[in-house]
Amino acid sequence: MKGKVVPENLKILVIDDDPFVRAMLGEILESSGYAVATASDGTAGLRRYSDDPEIGMIISDMNMPEMNGLAFVKALRQKDTGMPVIILTVNTEIELALETIRSGANDYLLKDENIEDTILISVQKVLTMYRLEQQNIRLIEDLARKNKELERLSFSDGLTGIPNRRYFDEGGKQEWGRALREQIPLSLIMIDIDDFKSYNDACGHQMGDRCLQQVAHTLQRSLRRFGDFIARYGGEEFAAVLPNTPLNGALAIAETMRSDVMALNLSHPTSAISDRITISIGVSSAVPARNSDLSGLIQQADQALYQAKQTGRNQVAAAGPA
Structure with a gap:
């Protein structure tokens, strides 16, 4: 299934079981002009993602009850191969974070004192890469359409329109x-x-x-x-x-x-x-x-x-x- 189209006025879904982290990240993102939705764990995050077509990016904690970040990414990628996802982790979960990247996450960040700066940098980086990827996909699809039309014309008689x-x-x-x-x-x-x-x-x-x-x-x-x-x-x-x-x-x-x-x-x-x-x-x-x-x-x-x-x-x- 193709991913949702990321809007210019980006809405980001923040998934974290800690209400303080959700509030902090929401404030950082909203102060930079992003709209924010929240969920308390991976299961709730999947439901919120499915119910809200305006969501254009997801930031998820790694360690959460019911469904952790790795399980969330794997479940999400079965529905949407393109949605940008950033994983938040602590030092002791680096190997798990790398596994999440291999499973389809776009970036991971350490939850440390620099999070206010690094989260915005990561959002911009992932968003830029996503848009470049979508632009490349559109260019490839457009090239395929043009090649198909050229092939059709090469097999078509110019005067009568029937095969040549x-x-x-x-x-x-x-x-x-x-x-x-x-x-x-x-x-x-x-x-x-x-x-x-x-x-x-x-x-x-x-x-x-x-x-x-x-x-x-x-x-x-x-x-x-x-x-x-x-x-x-x-x-x-x-x-x-x-x-x-x-x-x-x-x-x-x-x-x-x-x-x-x-x-x-x-x-x-x-x-x-x-x-x-x-x-x-x-x-x-x-x-x-x-x-x-x-x-x-x-x-x-x-x-x-x-x-x-x-x-x-x-x-x-x-x-x-x-």
Whole structure:
């Protein structure tokens, strides 16, 4: 569990079974601008800590009835790994104080005639270290978020927002490896927008970009199973990877893609086959064999795509075993 956030107007919980010590420490701390809460032993201190969200630091005596300082720190650290804790001790308890530091306390002080000065120095030191630690944690978390976003962007196509060729290469390789281990089918769908060059030339690059975006999002929506993904393969070509999908299942998805793109009703004034934007699709499927890789499946899908183009476009063609 993360620690409470230490407020600027710090409230310190003082735990000591001696009412004189509690009063003395309270007066020292309050005179320096700190708010103070008190408890008479470790058990009461844990309750007070749990009930008061404003507590930002704890000063605890070592030798107390019911629960001593060491037991208190161990119990506290099970709930809160970050709360700053200072332990007060006498000379005869130094070894126990060091054990408390090893258990999660931030500092220990001797209860002697210098306590009025040393307690304030220790509070400032521990508080400064705590805030530096929290700042470092925030910096690390911020760096992790930025790195994650950079990684996401490196796998994302800048124009369409769907995964890019790099994502396809790495994701496809991983799915091929998994299909090989589990001996399950892996299917690949290669998609090409028909007569896109003539569309781009006739309608302009802005319309061409808009067409690519709409087609990409439509193809992505055609995939409904967890694990399936579509990527922009290059130019006006897209590729979909379908884990644990046999050829007949992939063909059904490919036909859905083809009809969904036609349903966009994007006008194509220079198409030789339709007055709308259409796509040609090649599908391949295989249960991976040892000493094989994804390139063979890509080659089969490319050949099927070529066949779909050669036999009239706006259709789905298959290659590879069912």
